[in-house]
Amino acid sequence: MSPRIVVDPITRIEGHLRIEAQVDGGMVQDAWSSTTMWRGLEQILIGRDPRDAWYFAQRICGVCTTVHALASIRAVEDALDITPPLNARLLRDLIGVSQYVHDHVVHFYHLHALDWVDVVSALKADPQQAAVVAQSLSDYPRNTAKQMTAVQQRLQAFVQGGRLGPFANGYWGHPAYKLSPEVNLLAVSHYLDALDFQRDYVKIHALLGGKNPHPQTYVVGGMAIPIDPNSQYAINDNTLQQVRGLLQSGLNFVNQAYIPDLVAIGKSYPEWTAIGGGLNSYMTFGDFGGAQPKRGQTDTAGILPSGIVRNGDLSKVEPVDPMKITEDVARGWYSYREGDGTPLRPYDGETTANYTGPNPPYDFLDVDKKYTWLKAARYDGIPVEVGPLARMMVGYAAGDARIKPLVDGALQTLGVGPAALHSTLGRTLARGLETKLLADQSLGLLDQLVANIAGGDLAVHAGVKWEPKSWPAKARGVGFHEAPRGALSHWIVIEDQKIKGYQAVVPSTWNASPRDAKGQPGAYEAALVGTPIADPKQPLEILRTVHSFDPCMACAAHVIDADGTPIVEVRVQ
């Protein structure tokens, strides 16, 4: 058996992720996913005002910069039985949906594209021909020969300068790169355009939330931004027009650049519909545009679906039972009082850090023991994948009126059947499809907000339970949010107006999970098995599959102590 290959840091993700993989016969035989950073946010939250929790929780991640704020607010509202007004719910949906469009575009072009696009090859392209190819794909206005020439010259100057900056040391020329120089050039051109696009589009968050990253506008019970068509200090017609223009620009960019580029990549890499599937069981909590969900339940009436698909069986969708969510720490650097292999529900969770890994600097983790700062999250005892593929799978299996035709159309374009979705490329495709879905629906959400305001409703906050003295002595609640990277839940226990316990079970906790007490691997680990590796020194293929999940490690590694025992032990072997 050859020594394990190590990829650390996995770059072009959020946070700190390490993959160790056993490669034999040109193929990954086994893989271990390790999160190598922990902050202890759980302990920091204990004893604080529950109304502040969203601001702390938001800092779990600056990439998914809205999602933890929203899940946290919903957890407190669930605990205190608060229903925010319709305007506030729609504003949250607009911020959330635009987060998807922003985040997925950035992921596709800036975090994932370089796994498929050889930047150096673009230097060899014929810019005229690149424009012809680009124009055959879409009517994107910047698909001109002039633009392709300018981008190539800029790239040329960059390379001649001898300092490649962020493009240095890429796996350029790797045999797994298959796009023509012309397609590579058009992708580089759109990579640069997407930088401009994301910078402008995210102004939606500034308009509705004061700033981005980390919009500062959520409050328990509603939103902090006032609405008044007759005031220049509130959301008025001017604000709404600007938001509409930006939402439309998002829809245009997705339709004219993202989707055509995605299809071009999909057609060029058909073998990746048979690689990187993994668990084949999926979970999604649902979100956006529906009525206020019942207390303690997921949103079953939103644009995004809620449900479970087991073992790739698309013939049935189970409803989500939140009480079936558990976590164990058999292989994570924590200890449980009743034994590390005991599955605990989030309300009963514990977090006692217990680092038993090697003393840095080290070459390998001891993967037979504990090897990560993640707990193993499980649903009804099994590992599940969450994220874009889970949403499209559950929506497809449920016959969702929007999702099914969207997925069928894409499958037809690529000439493959639904089974091809259980793959690296399927995951990347699903992300693009749902971006289109939500970019489309975003304008409808804005229409609803406008109509509600036109009807005279200016309320943004339900203030009856704002003052802590109006709260019960004890309360607990859960906030669900279907975040861009997957199913997210925050769980809070409130006692005497203070946080007694707080736990977040996060999308990347599900996907980047280590083995559990029964030895079942997590989603990354399962997906990597069977991945071909052309050159163990340049494991480009590992990046493709891991990036297809869009890892977010700061999110994942911050499991939270519901019990409030601030004990931290660090033992170094």
Add this chain to the structure above:
Amino acid sequence: MSIVPPAPAPSQTASTANGPIDDGLLARLFELGVDRRSFLKYCGVLTATLALPPSFAPRVAAAVAAADKPSMVYLAFQDCTGNAESMLRARNPDIASVILDLMSVDYQETVMAAAGEQSKQARDAAVGKGGHILVVEGSVPLGGDGYCTIGGESAQQILKKASKGAAAIINVGTCSAFGGLPAAHPNPTKAVAVGDVVSGVPIVNLPGCPMNVDNLTATIAHYLTFKALPARDSQQRPLFAYGDRIHDNCPRRGHFDAGQFAMAWGDEGHREGYCLYRLGCKGPSTFHNCPILKWNGGTQWPIGAGHGCVGCSEAGFWDTMTPFYDRLPHIEGFGVDSTAEKLGLTVVGATAVGFGLHGVGKTLQNKLGRNSDEQSTVDVTDGSTDLGSAGFGSSPAGRDNPDGKAGPA
């Protein structure tokens, strides 16, 4: 201590403050896909951000355009990547990319193509040459090396190695500048600021949660223009960005002075843009150019959008400014009939005491309100966060310049 970058490119254009920009520079700008007008406009913005006289704009432009690709190494430790995301939001990207094209971003995990060994090689090569600008996001855990490792090395090991020979360290965000969220009580990983681990390299702190990218580009422009880091306060924050109190530049200040406050989210006062102080705004205790720059290319800022300031650029704000919605002490007895002058005096006098007490009181509450049966404490002072600076009417935390140089040399 030396803050002169190694071998800056000699430029025939950089020497005059008001001189014209020569054709060579223009050609280079065109090469980079930038037209002269928008470039100069951007340098005007930088100049304004730096609080320099407008006559400096051409000098900034010349220096920025003539720079010889100093290397940037961007490290992330106990972070949320919010500052890297903020960097992607730089206004006028054509020009921001000039900065990027002119800085060689040799290591930045969020965007770089290379991974694993190849990425570490890129980092070590850039560091090996020396003279690099080290940008750091996230705090450094001292409670155990296992709390943050990258490529098998601990945050401390990487930081010490990468700061060797660096021309300067720029800490982006409150975590690397002051310890930030991981260092909030009870600081489970014993997280500290970069400045607590590294010595011998000049440091610029750009706190904020996250930092405003316009302050980063302005800091870099200043460095390229004057071959020196901008003048800083005792917490190493540039005066051009952290010299003024938010409250003093707040467009809602008039309402404060007139006693007009929003009392509930969405009430009439809130809709009319009244002062947010009763809803918890910490603008009176916070030094930052947020109201001037705003966010996302000047689109909006938190107070403008109706939520109070939480003091995110102040050291220890997670403990000293919480609970966020507790108002600073209530001031009775003034209304619209009082004169502004009289009010100003009353308010300054009463709140100066109040704000000072607020900081102390909240810290005590936070300490007592949680399990504190371990040794860690709420480090509100963090060596330099004098509570006096949270008082009304006091000056920002020291204006001494550690480099002994004035900003515009």
